Amino acid sequence: xxxxxxxxxxxxxxxxxxxxxxxxxxxxxxxxxxxxxxxxxxxxxxxxxxxxxxxxxxxxxxxxxxxxxxxxxxxxxxxxxxxxxxxxxxxxxxxxxxxxxxxxxxxxxxxxxxxxxxxxxxxxxxxxxxxxxxxxxxxxxxxxxxxxxxxxxxxxxxxxxxxxxxxxxx
Numbered sequence: 307x308x309x310x311x312x313x314x315x316x317x318x319x320x321x322x323x324x325x326x327x328x329x330x331x332x333x334x335x336x337x338x339x340x341x342x343x344x345x346x347x348x349x350x351x352x353x354x355x356x357x358x359x360x361x362x363x364x365x366x367x368x369x370x371x372x373x374x375x376x377x378x379x380x381x382x383x384x385x386x387x388x389x390x391x392x393x394x395x396x397x398x399x400x401x402x403x404x405x406x407x408x409x410x411x412x413x414x415x416x417x418x419x420x421x422x423x424x425x426x427x428x429x430x431x432x433x434x435x436x437x438x439x440x441x442x443x444x445x446x447x448x449x450x451x452x453x454x455x456x457x458x459x460x461x462x463x464x465x466x467x468x469x470x471x472x473x474x475x476x
Contacts, residue, residue: 307360308367310462311337317469318374330372337368341384345369349384353417355432358440360458361419371420378465379421379428379444390416390429397447409452416443428461 315336319326330336346365350356357365364371364381371381390413391398402410412431420428426446433439442455455461 307363307459310466311367311371314374314462314466321469321472323375336372336374338370340367341365341369345384349387361430364458374465379424379426381420382422386422387417387419390418393418393422
């Protein structure tokens with residue numbers, strides 16, 4: 307995953323579609339310092355869950371990751387991670403109406419790891435009695451419904467592929 311994040315950082319700086327800090331541009335890195343195992347365990351305890359392995363791996367590489375463009379969310383530092391219901395209860399309410407209440411139920415359980423105060427979120431949805439695996443959603447009102455990913459790596463690969471296509475068309 308480290309290599310993938312470095313490639314995304316390089317492409318983002320190369321495309322220059324977004325404003326990055328001087329440090330990000332000079333280092334060609336959209337991440338920050340890694341999170342300690344203790345910080346991960348404390349956050350898991352605070353939330354009452356155990357993060358999926360790939361998300362813990364991500365945190366061991368970087369404590370947050372800036373959005374590479376205006377359609378992807380910024381991955382938040384570990385101290386900002388929380389249940390979506392504690393950050394944006396309105397969106398859960400909006401998606402809890404008849405016909406789409408399943409989305410509302412999943413949003414109710416979700417943990418927001420990216421996109422706080424942005425137009426799109428990246429959510430981790432813990433396993434439950436009907437779903438044995440973690441779900442990975444990019445979710446935005448401007449996008450029709452959730453965009454589900456198999457795991458974090460598949461999400462970041464998709465981001466990189468999109469950026470590569472942008473470079474090809476320029």
